[in-house]
Amino acid sequence: MSQHFLLSKAARSLSIARVARLSDEEAHDAFRLIRWTATEGEPVCPRCQCGATYKYETRKLWKCKACTHQFSVTSGTIFASRKMPIRDILLAIAIFVNGAKGHSALQLSRDLDCQYKTAFVLAHKIREALADEMADETVSGEVEVDGAYFGGYAKPANWKENRLDRRLAENQTGKRRVVVIMRERGGRTLPFVFKAESQSIHTIAERVEKGRVIHADEAAHWDVLHTRYLTKRINHQESYSDGEACTNMAESFFSRLRRAEIGTHHHISGRHLGAYASEMAWREDHRRVSNGEQYLMATNAALIHPVSRQWKGYWQRGNIRV
Numbered sequence: 001m002s003q004h005f006l007l008s009k010a011a012r013s014l015s016i017a018r019v020a021r022l023s024d025e026e027a028h029d030a031f032r033l034i035r036w037t038a039t040e041g042e043p044v045c046p047r048c049q050c051g052a053t054y055k056y057e058t059r060k061l062w063k064c065k066a067c068t069h070q071f072s073v074t075s076g077t078i079f080a081s082r083k084m085p086i087r088d089i090l091l092a093i094a095i096f097v098n099g100a101k102g103h104s105a106l107q108l109s110r111d112l113d114c115q116y117k118t119a120f121v122l123a124h125k126i127r128e129a130l131a132d133e134m135a136d137e138t139v140s141g142e143v144e145v146d147g148a149y150f151g152g153y154a155k156p157a158n159w160k161e162n163r164l165d166r167r168l169a170e171n172q173t174g175k176r177r178v179v180v181i182m183r184e185r186g187g188r189t190l191p192f193v194f195k196a197e198s199q200s201i202h203t204i205a206e207r208v209e210k211g212r213v214i215h216a217d218e219a220a221h222w223d224v225l226h227t228r229y230l231t232k233r234i235n236h237q238e239s240y241s242d243g244e245a246c247t248n249m250a251e252s253f254f255s256r257l258r259r260a261e262i263g264t265h266h267h268i269s270g271r272h273l274g275a276y277a278s279e280m281a282w283r284e285d286h287r288r289v290s291n292g293e294q295y296l297m298a299t300n301a302a303l304i305h306p307v308s309r310q311w312k313g314y315w316q317r318g319n320i321r322v
């Protein structure tokens, strides 16, 4: 029997110990090379894209000869205004990509010996950068569509006589959301968050190319997909695959997201559900890529991603709840 990819040596090309041992200078050089790959690490002005710069030797800053803009290796990226040393950011990314079911902010704060709030925002910045990869993507070929509900847990009362029927809408919290996934076999995984599965039809029409094959379950709201796609349905009451239709690739994604919810984060709030779903889609799509490559891809994604509107100064804007 051939060896599973994840057990092979090729799957392990990143050593956290090696990243942790980087000097400030080496970490800075690593960042520079990843950010400015095209110029082999030579700085390019983020404001006017000019390659001619003056260098401030002592402060690790450059000044653009054309527009006089001063910038550092993280200026204009998702890590702008950072206080954390670059080595610790690289370490955070290395730890983050190694977590098959995600990595909790609390654990990251212990790994890096930083505040919980710092780790929380840092992990979300990495998620935001990864999600960018699929921002305008469409899927084609054979696409599996399915939904699964997350969040909005209503705790049952202690005494039986006080318990409510949690299946009724009036006894629910209203925070429950559904993640709808469009997963191309052998291709990308695109997750979206809705209040109800039936609200996803418009987004499916935008993201799945017309005339393609869609696999979906027996839920009635998928019936309209037949007008636009060659739709194959599988009745989950009877089987998970009948040789024609199956949504097992979509289920694999939900399995990973569910494990992240239960095993890593313990709770995923509705407003961040999209971010965690995108993270898990990224992990699914790159599960056969070595962790060293994942680390480079994630670092590169973060360094080409502009300053985060959502996460820059998150705690300074009075967000006290996570």
Ligand SMILES: [Zn+2]
Binding pocket: 045, 046, 047, 048, 049, 050, 064, 065, 066, 067, 068, 069
């Ligand atoms: Zn410039």
